[in-house]
Amino acid sequence: xxxxxxxxxxxxxxxxxxxxxxxxxxxxxxxxxxxxxxxxxxxxxxxxxxxxxxxxxxxxxxxxxxxxxxxxxxxxxxxxxxxxxxxxxxxxxxxxxxxxxxxxxxxxxxxxxxxxxxxxxxxxxxxxxxxxxxxxxxxxxxxxxxxxxxxxxxxxxxxxxxxxxxxxxxxxxxxxxxxxxxxxxxxxxxxxxxxxxxxxxxxxxxxxxxxxxxxxxxxxxxxxxxxxxxxxxxxxxxxxxxxxxxx
Amino acid sequence: xxxxxxxxxxxxxxxxxxxxxxxxxxxxxxxxxxxxxxxxxxxxxxxxxxxx
Numbered sequence: 189x190x191x192x193x194x195x196x197x198x199x200x201x202x203x204x205x206x207x208x209x210x211x212x213x214x215x216x217x218x219x220x221x222x223x224x225x226x227x228x229x230x231x232x233x234x235x236x237x238x239x240x241x242x243x244x245x246x247x248x249x250x251x252x253x254x255x256x257x258x259x260x261x262x263x264x265x266x267x268x269x270x271x272x273x274x275x276x277x278x279x280x281x282x283x284x285x286x287x288x289x290x291x292x293x294x295x296x297x298x299x300x301x302x303x304x305x306x307x308x309x310x311x312x313x314x315x316x317x318x319x320x321x322x323x324x325x326x327x328x329x330x331x332x333x334x335x336x337x338x339x340x341x342x343x344x345x346x347x348x349x350x351x352x353x354x355x356x357x358x359x360x361x362x363x364x365x366x367x368x369x370x371x372x373x374x375x376x377x378x379x380x381x382x383x384x385x386x387x388x389x390x391x392x393x394x395x396x397x398x399x400x401x402x403x404x405x406x407x408x409x410x411x412x413x414x415x416x417x418x419x420x421x422x423x424x425x426x427x428x429x430x431x432x433x434x435x
Numbered sequence: 436x437x438x439x440x441x442x443x444x445x446x447x448x449x450x451x452x453x454x455x456x457x458x459x460x461x462x463x464x465x466x467x468x469x470x471x472x473x474x475x476x477x478x479x480x481x482x483x484x485x486x487x
Contacts, residue, residue, distance in 0.1 A: 217464050220471040221454055227478045235481030236446045239474045243453035246470040
């Protein structure tokens with residue numbers, strides 16, 4: 189006849205080598221685990237229930253623990269990922285809300301945006317861009333076409349002191365002249381490099397009239413007829429522009 | 436009675452699984468150890484109650 193209590197004790201004993209396999213030997217942690225396993229008393233169900241509850245709650249805490257703890261524990265690893273991204277795309281912070289980057293020949297804007305979307309989960313604990321935009325852009329040649337030669341972009345994402353000019357007048361002054369694909373690419377590069385919003389929480393406009401807004405993630409709104417006529421401040425949109433990098 | 440013993444066995448096995456999960460979890464060693472120490476205190480308290 190099988191004795192359930194003895195079976196349980198045997199299984200407790202068997203558990204220790206498996207822990208050793210997982211975490212190695214001689215650690216304080218392993219000793220604590222072994223101590224706990226041998227202390228469990230099959231006749232004290234109330235204590236077993238409490239231990240079970242404690243570990244369940246602890247594991248839930250692991251899964252839902254604050255982002256700050258996670259970032260602290262993985263700071264070196266995550267910083268390595270961030271640096272790898274910065275080097276790959278040669279991301280340069282040129283000002284408070286200005287960024288430069290280089291897509292090497294054969295890279296596409298989408299490759300940077302995809303890398304940023306992947307890293308944002310770990311680095312920032314959130315999405316960098318809404319998923320439906322990624323689905324749309326991966327079919328858009330402006331985003332997906334690899335550049336033939338190295339392409340350098342430098343963008344000011346927060347142009348100050350822009351007068352109340354209609355769109356056409358602004359375009360003639362060299363603001364709101366950024367293509368959507370470049371604006372998104374620059375935004376994502378800045379986000380990963382700094383953890384900040386290139387648009388400083390404002391809604392801005394690209395050349396093709398689309399409006400880009402940063403909330404929890406990058407969101408693109410289709411242009412409306414009024415966007416063409418309203419000046420920057422009245423439409424609530426800030427201007428962006430291509431800039432020349434300082435030599 | 437037999438059913439009760441099986442429940443206890445299952446409970447201990449579940450604790451073992453949770454400890455396995457905890458050891459592999461993305462959590463600092465110090466926090467893992469603190470959790471296990473807390474579990475040990477619960478078990479020790481139970482033993483004291485039994486003796487009394």
